[in-house]
Amino acid sequence: MAGRDYLGEFEHIIVLALMRLEERAYGVTVRQEIELRTQREVSVGAVYATLDRLETKGYVKSYRGDPTPERGGRSKRFFRVTAKGVTAVNRTQRALQSMTEGLDILEGYS
Amino acid sequence: MKSQPLSVQPPRLAFWLVNLFTIPDNAEAIMGDLLEEFSYVASKSGVAHARRWYWRQALKTIAHLIYSAYRIAPWSTASAVVGGFLLPGFVIRFLGFPERAIFAVLEKYQVPDKHFNTYVFFATTGIDIGLVIVYLWVGCVIALVARGREMAAAITLCLIFAGMDGVALFAFVASGHSLLRSLLPWMFADSFAILIGAAIVRSSRSARRIGSDDGLENPAL
Numbered sequence: 001m002a003g004r005d006y007l008g009e010f011e012h013i014i015v016l017a018l019m020r021l022e023e024r025a026y027g028v029t030v031r032q033e034i035e036l037r038t039q040r041e042v043s044v045g046a047v048y049a050t051l052d053r054l055e056t057k058g059y060v061k062s063y064r065g066d067p068t069p070e071r072g073g074r075s076k077r078f079f080r081v082t083a084k085g086v087t088a089v090n091r092t093q094r095a096l097q098s099m100t101e102g103l104d105i106l107e108g109y110s
Numbered sequence: 111m112k113s114q115p116l117s118v119q120p121p122r123l124a125f126w127l128v129n130l131f132t133i134p135d136n137a138e139a140i141m142g143d144l145l146e147e148f149s150y151v152a153s154k155s156g157v158a159h160a161r162r163w164y165w166r167q168a169l170k171t172i173a174h175l176i177y178s179a180y181r182i183a184p185w186s187t188a189s190a191v192v193g194g195f196l197l198p199g200f201v202i203r204f205l206g207f208p209e210r211a212i213f214a215v216l217e218k219y220q221v222p223d224k225h226f227n228t229y230v231f232f233a234t235t236g237i238d239i240g241l242v243i244v245y246l247w248v249g250c251v252i253a254l255v256a257r258g259r260e261m262a263a264a265i266t267l268c269l270i271f272a273g274m275d276g277v278a279l280f281a282f283v284a285s286g287h288s289l290l291r292s293l294l295p296w297m298f299a300d301s302f303a304i305l306i307g308a309a310i311v312r313s314s315r316s317a318r319r320i321g322s323d324d325g326l327e328n329p330a331l
Contacts, residue, residue, distance in 0.1 A: 074138045
C-alpha cells in the first residue's frame with residue numbers, strides 16, 4: 001500500500017504546533033502551544049522524544065539558535081517541518097477526515 | 111516568551127537528574143528549555159511554585175527519556191541490561207571476587223592469628239564493601255556499553271536487582287526468620303551502586319563533551 005506513513009496522535013499534534021509557530025518553534029514554545037490548545041500537560045521530555053523520532057523519519061529538521069542568558073547560556077534548538085512532513089500531515093488529516101465523515105461523533109457517541 | 115536572566119536556581123537534584131538522563135545531543139536544548147520556563151514560572155507564580163513545576167517536569171522528562179531509550183535502541187539497551195545482570199554472577203562465582211580475594215590476602219598476612227578483630231571485620235563488612243565495589247564496576251561497564259542510554263540501562267538493572275532483593279527479603283521474613291536490620295542497607299547498596307557507577311561514567315562523558323565543545327553550530331537550513 002502506497003503512502004503508509006501516517007503520523008501518530010502526538011506526532012500529529014507536534015507537527016501542527018510546528019506549522020503554527022513557524023520560525024519560533026523550539027521546545028518551550030511547542031510545549032506551551034500544545035498545552036494552550038489541547039489543555040493537556042506535556043513534558044519537555046515527551047516533546048523532544050517525539051521531535052527526535054520525527055527528525056529520524058525526515059518529517060522535521062532542527063538547527064541551533066544562539067545561547068541566551070535566561071537559559072543559562074544554552075542555545076535553543078529550533079525545528080521546522082520538511083516537505084515530507086507536510087505531506088505526512090496532509091495524508092493523516094485526510095485519513096482522519098475520511099474516517100469521521102458521516103459520523104455524528106459529538107451527539108452519537110457522547 | 112519573555113523571561114529574565116536567571117536570578118533563582120531550579121532544584122539542584124532535579125537539575126542534576128535531568129542532565130544525567132538526557133541524551134548528550136539533546137542535553138543543551140532540554141536543560142535550556144527547562145531553565146527558561148523555570149525562570150518564567152518563577153517570575154509569574156513565585157519560586158516555590160516554580161520549583162514544584164520543575165520537579166514535575168523533571169520526573170516526567172526522565173520517564174520519557176528512559177522510555178525513548180528503549181524505543182530508539184531496544185536491542186542495545188536490553189543487551190546492556192542482560193550483560194549487566196550476568197556480570198556480577200560471573201565476577202563473584204567464577205572469579206571469586208571479593209570473597210576469595212579477601213580471604214587469600216587475610217591468610218597470606220596471617221591476619222586470623224595476629225589480628226582477629228581485623229579478620230572478622232574483613233570477613234564480614236569487608237566482603238559487603240567488596241560486593242558494592244563489584245556492582246559499582248558493573249554500573250560503569252554497562253554505562254560504557256550503552257552509550258547515550260547509560261542511565262536508562264542502569265536504572266532498569268537497579269530496579270531488577272532491588273526487586274530481587276525485595277522478594278528475597280520478603281521470603282526470608284515470611285519463612286519465620288527475624289530481620290537483621292543491619293543487613294538491609296547492604297542488600298540495597300548493591301543496586302544503588304550500579305546507578306552510582308553509571309552516573310560517574312555519564313557525568314565524566316558530559317564533562318568531556320562540554321570541554322570539547324569549542325563552539326555552537328548554527329547551520330543554515
